[in-house]
Amino acid sequence: MAATAVVWQPRDDGLAEICALLEQQISPSSVVDKSQIWQQLQHFSQFPDFNNYLVFILVRAEGKSIEVRQAAGLLLKNNLRGAYPSMVQENQKYIKSELLPCLGAADRNIRTTVGTIISVIVNIEGVSGWSELLPALVTCLDSNDLNHMDGAMDALSKICEDIPHVLDSEVPGLAERPINIFLPRLFQFFQSPHASLRKLALGSVNQYIIIMPAALFHSMDKYLQGLFVLANDPVAEVRKLVCAAFVHLTEVLPSSIEPHLRNLMEYMLQVNKDPDEEVSLEACEFWSAYCDAQLPPENLKEFLPRLIPVLLENMAYADDDESLLDAEEDESQPDRDQDLKPRFHTSRLHGSEDFDDDDDDDSFNVWNLRKCSAAAIDVLSNVFGDEILPALMPLIQTKLSASGDEAWKDREAAVLALGAIAEGCMTGLYPHLAEIVAFLLPLLDDKFPLIRSISCWTLSRFGKYIIQESGNPKGYEQFEKVLMGLLRRLLDTNKRVQEAACSAFATLEEDAAEELVPHLGVILQHLMCAFGKYQRRNLRIVYDAIGTLADSVRGELNKPAYLEILMPPLVAKWQQLSNSDKDLFPLLECFTSISQALGVGFAPFAQPVFHRCMDIIQLQQLAKVDPASAGAQYDREFIVCSLDLLSGLTEGLGSGIESLVSQTNLRDLLLKCCMDEAPDVRQSAFALMGDLARVFPVYLQPRLLEFLEIASQQLSANLIRENLSVANNACWAIGELAVKVRQEVSPIVANVVSSLSVILQHGENVNKALVENSAITLGRLAWIRPDLVAPHMEQFMKPWCLALSMVRDDIEKEDAFRGLCSVVKVNPSGGVSSLVFICQAIASWHEIRSEDVQNEVTQVLNGYKHMLGNSWAECLSALETPVKERLARYQV
Numbered sequence: 001m002a003a004t005a006v007v008w009q010p011r012d013d014g015l016a017e018i019c020a021l022l023e024q025q026i027s028p029s030s031v032v033d034k035s036q037i038w039q040q041l042q043h044f045s046q047f048p049d050f051n052n053y054l055v056f057i058l059v060r061a062e063g064k065s066i067e068v069r070q071a072a073g074l075l076l077k078n079n080l081r082g083a084y085p086s087m088v089q090e091n092q093k094y095i096k097s098e099l100l101p102c103l104g105a106a107d108r109n110i111r112t113t114v115g116t117i118i119s120v121i122v123n124i125e126g127v128s129g130w131s132e133l134l135p136a137l138v139t140c141l142d143s144n145d146l147n148h149m150d151g152a153m154d155a156l157s158k159i160c161e162d163i164p165h166v167l168d169s170e171v172p173g174l175a176e177r178p179i180n181i182f183l184p185r186l187f188q189f190f191q192s193p194h195a196s197l198r199k200l201a202l203g204s205v206n207q208y209i210i211i212m213p214a215a216l217f218h219s220m221d222k223y224l225q226g227l228f229v230l231a232n233d234p235v236a237e238v239r240k241l242v243c244a245a246f247v248h249l250t251e252v253l254p255s256s257i258e259p260h261l262r263n264l265m266e267y268m269l270q271v272n273k274d275p276d277e278e279v280s281l282e283a284c285e286f287w288s289a290y291c292d293a294q295l296p297p298e299n300l301k302e303f304l305p306r307l308i309p310v311l312l313e314n315m316a317y318a319d320d321d322e323s324l325l326d327a328e329e330d331e332s333q334p335d336r337d338q339d340l341k342p343r344f345h346t347s348r349l350h351g352s353e354d355f356d357d358d359d360d361d362d363s364f365n366v367w368n369l370r371k372c373s374a375a376a377i378d379v380l381s382n383v384f385g386d387e388i389l390p391a392l393m394p395l396i397q398t399k400l401s402a403s404g405d406e407a408w409k410d411r412e413a414a415v416l417a418l419g420a421i422a423e424g425c426m427t428g429l430y431p432h433l434a435e436i437v438a439f440l441l442p443l444l445d446d447k448f449p450l451i452r453s454i455s456c457w458t459l460s461r462f463g464k465y466i467i468q469e470s471g472n473p474k475g476y477e478q479f480e481k482v483l484m485g486l487l488r489r490l491l492d493t494n495k496r497v498q499e500a501a502c503s504a505f506a507t508l509e510e511d512a513a514e515e516l517v518p519h520l521g522v523i524l525q526h527l528m529c530a531f532g533k534y535q536r537r538n539l540r541i542v543y544d545a546i547g548t549l550a551d552s553v554r555g556e557l558n559k560p561a562y563l564e565i566l567m568p569p570l571v572a573k574w575q576q577l578s579n580s581d582k583d584l585f586p587l588l589e590c591f592t593s594i595s596q597a598l599g600v601g602f603a604p605f606a607q608p609v610f611h612r613c614m615d616i617i618q619l620q621q622l623a624k625v626d627p628a629s630a631g632a633q634y635d636r637e638f639i640v641c642s643l644d645l646l647s648g649l650t651e652g653l654g655s656g657i658e659s660l661v662s663q664t665n666l667r668d669l670l671l672k673c674c675m676d677e678a679p680d681v682r683q684s685a686f687a688l689m690g691d692l693a694r695v696f697p698v699y700l701q702p703r704l705l706e707f708l709e710i711a712s713q714q715l716s717a718n719l720i721r722e723n724l725s726v727a728n729n730a731c732w733a734i735g736e737l738a739v740k741v742r743q744e745v746s747p748i749v750a751n752v753v754s755s756l757s758v759i760l761q762h763g764e765n766v767n768k769a770l771v772e773n774s775a776i777t778l779g780r781l782a783w784i785r786p787d788l789v790a791p792h793m794e795q796f797m798k799p800w801c802l803a804l805s806m807v808r809d810d811i812e813k814e815d816a817f818r819g820l821c822s823v824v825k826v827n828p829s830g831g832v833s834s835l836v837f838i839c840q841a842i843a844s845w846h847e848i849r850s851e852d853v854q855n856e857v858t859q860v861l862n863g864y865k866h867m868l869g870n871s872w873a874e875c876l877s878a879l880e881t882p883v884k885e886r887l888a889r890y891q892v
Contacts, residue, residue: 177213374420
C-alpha cells in the first residue's frame with residue numbers, strides 16, 4: 001500500500017505568534033517599536049517553514065483581517081525574492097499549491113497579492129518549473145466568474161510586465177508558446193463589460209510591442225481592431241492605454257499603422273483634448289513619435305492648422321501644476337534636501353566632443369502635458385520649419401496681447417511657444433528678430449515670476465542669432481540690453497527666476513564667447529552678488545555659469561581686477577565646506593574651468609587646491625574600505641571631480657605643477673584610480689595620467705611600466721558604452737607618454753598595436769574621439785618603434801589612413817604622420833595594397849607646418865612612384881581630382 005504524502009500543517013502557537021507580530025507591524029500606533037517587530041520577523045525567517053506559515057495566513061486565515069493576511073503575503077513576496085532558490089522542494093511545492101486556488105479569492109486585495117507572489121516565483125524559475133500554473137490561469141480566464149477572471153488576469157498582467165519573454169519561449173511539454181494560448185483570450189477581454197479586465201488585458205498586450213513576438217505580429221489586424229473598439233472607452237485609464245499602444249506601435253513598427261494613418265491622426269487630435277490630462281498627455285506623445293518614425297510628413301501637414309491650436313492651448317500652466325507653487329518661493333526660504341536635483345558630473349574626456357552629453361535638467365522635473373506639448377511644437381518646427389508659422393504666429397500674437405492679470409498663463413504659453421520654435425523656424429523669424437527681442441525684453445520685468453523666468457529661457461534660445469547681429473550698431477545695442485536684462489534677473493528675489501536667468505545666461509556665455517570680454521567686470525559683479533545671496537540649489541547653477549564664463553573667455557579672465565572680484569568669495573566657500581560635503585562637487589568643477597582658463601595665473605591659489613584634492617581622494621579611498629574610520633560614506637564622485645581638477649591644474653600650470661607634485665604620493669594614488677572598478681574613476685585617472693605625461697613625465701617614471709600596462713588593458717576591454725570613454729583617455733595617455741619616454745614604451749607596443757588595429761577596423765561601432773585618438777597613438781608608436789609596428793601594417797593600413805584623413809591639422813597629426821612614414825620606409829611593400837588610402841590621408845592636410853614631416857611625406861610618395869614605375873599612373877587615376885591636386889604639392 002503506497003504511503004500518502006503528509007501535507008504540511010501549521011502549529012497553532014506558531015500561527016498565533018506570527019499573526020500577533022503582523023498585527024503589531026501594521027498597527028498605526030506609535031507606541032509599538034516597529035524595528036523590534038521587524039527583528040523578530042527576521043529571526044523567524046531562519047526557520048525553514050516560516051514562509052509556509054505566511055502563505056497559510058494569506059490563503060486560509062479566514063478569521064483574520066484582510067490587512068493582516070495581506071501583510072503576510074507581502075512579507076512572503078519579499079522573502080521569496082532572496083530565499084526561494086535555496087528552499088527545500090516540499091516547501092516550494094506547498095507554497096505553489098496553496099497560491100493557485102486563491103487566484104479567485106473573494107477579496108481583491110488577496111487576489112492581487114497572490115498575483116504578485118506568482119510573478120515573483122515565475123521570475124525566479126520560469127513557467128517550466130510550475131506545470132500547474134498555465135492550466136490554472138487558463139481555467140480561471142475561461143471560467144466566466146469575475147473573481148477568477150480578475151485574479152488570473154492580474155497575475156498574468158504582472159508576468160507580462162516583469163518578464164514578458166517568459167511567455168514567448170518554448171516550454172517543455174507544451175505544443176506551442178504560452179503567448180499563443182493567452183493572446184486570443186486577451187483580445188477577447190478587450191470587449192469585456194468589466195473595465196478592470198479591459199484595462200489589464202490591454203496593458204498586458206501592450207507590454208509585447210517592444211519585443212514583438214510572432215504571435216502578436218501575425219495578429220496585428222486583430223490588435224488594431226481591438227484598439228479602435230476601445231478608443232472611446234468610458235474609462236480614462238483604458239483610453240490612456242489605447243494612446244500608449246498607438247505611440248509604441250508608431251515607434252516600433254510604423255508600417256503597422258500606415259494603412260490607418262488618417263483615422264489614427266484624427267483620433268489622436270481629438271484625444272489630445274481629452275478632459276483627463278493623463279490621456280491627453282499620452283496622446284500628445286504621438287506627434288513627436290510620428291516625426292521620429294519618419295512617416296510621410298505630408299500626411300501630418302494637413303492636420304497642422306487644427307493641431308497647433310490644441311498644442312498651444314495645452315502649453316498653458318494647468319491649475320494644479322506644481323510649478324505654480326514653486327513660483328511662490330522667495331529667495332529667503334532655505335532649500336530642503338529634496339529640492340536639490342540629482343547631479344551628474346561628466347568625467348574629463350580627451351578628443352572630439354562627440355559623446356552624447358544630454359545635459360537636460362528636466363529629467364528631475366515632472367513630465368506633463370505642458371512640457372510634452374512644447375516638445376511637440378519644437379519637433380514640428382524642426383520637421384516643417386517656417387511652414388508652421390502661418391498657423392502659429394497669429395495665435396501667439398493674440399495670446400501675447402491678452403491683457404489683464406487673469407490672462408497671464410496665456411501670455412506665458414505664447415513666450416514658451418516662441419522659444420520652442422526658435423531653432424526650427426529661424427529662417428522665417430530672423431527678419432523679425434529685432435521686434436521679437438524688443439517685445440521679450442520688457443517681459444523680463446513682468447510682475448508674474450513665471451513670465452519673467454520663461455522670457456529668460458526664450459531669449460537664450462535666440463542667443464546665437466542675437467550675437468550674429470551684434471556686428472551692426474542696432475544689433476549690438478540689443479545684445480547689450482539682453483545681457484544686462486539677464487544679469488538683472490540673476491538678482492531677482494524669486495528662486496525660480498534666479499534659476500532660469502542663470503541657466504539662460506550660461507547658454508548665452510557659450511554662444512557669445514569673446515563678445516563677453518568688454519563686459520567682464522559687470523558680469524563678474526552680478527555673478528558674485530548672486531553667489532552671495534543664492535540658496536544651495538541655485539548656487540550650483542551659479543558655479544556652472546562661472547565655469548562656463550571661464551571656458552568662454554579663457555585667459556582674458558587673468559587680470560587682477562577680475563580675480564579680486566571672482567576668487568575671494570569662491571575661496572571662502574571652499575574653506576567653509578568639509579571634505580565630505582557634496583556641495584563641493586560643483587565648486588570643484590568650477591575651479592577646474594577657472595584653473596584651465598587662468599593657466600599660470602592660477603598659481604597663487606594652486607597649493608591649497610592641490611592639497612585639498614589629494615586629501616579628498618585619500619579620504620574616499622579609505623571610506624571605500626573602512627567608512628567608520630574615514631568618518632564618511634564612500635562616494636566616487638568626490639574622486640572623479642578631484643582628479644579632474646588636478647588635470648585642470650596640470651594643464652593650466654604646465655611644468656609649474658612640478659613643485660606641487662614632487663613630494664607627494666599622487667603617483668600611487670593615481671595608479672590605484674587607474675585600476676578602479678568604476679569606469680568614470682578610470683576615465684578621469686587616465687586623463688590626469690596623460691596631462692602629467694605632457695608636462696612632467698619624469699614623475700611617472702618609477703612606475704612607468706605599470707601605468708602603461710594598465711592603460712593598454714583598457715584598449716582590449718569589452719568596449720561597451722561606459723568603457724569607450726575610458727579606452728579613449730587611456731589611448732590618448734599612452735600616446736602622450738610614448739612621445740616623452742620614447743623607447744621605454746617598447747614592452748607594450750605589440751599589445752597596443754593589436755588592440756588599436758581592432759578598434760580602427762570596427763570604427764563604426766565606437767565613436768569619433770576614440771577612432772581619432774587610436775589613429776594618433778598608433779602613429780606615435782610607429783614613429784618610436786617602426787620595427788615592431790611595420791610587420792603588421794597590412795592588418796590596419798586602410799582604416800588607419802581613413803581615420804588620419806579625419807584628424808584636424810595639428811602637432812598630434814604631425815606625430816602620427818612621422819609614424820606612417822617610418823613604417824612605410826621599413827616595410828614599403830606592406831603599404832602597396834593601401835596606397836590609394838595613404839594618398840588620401842596625405843591629401844587631407846591643408847598645410848604641413850613642420851618641414852621635416854613635409855620632407856618625409858614627399859620621400860614616401862616619391863619612393864612609391866619609383867617603386868611602382870608604370871603602375872604609379874594607374875594608382876593616381878583611382879584618386880579624385882581634389883586629392884590629385886593636393887598631392888601635386890609634393891612634386892609627384
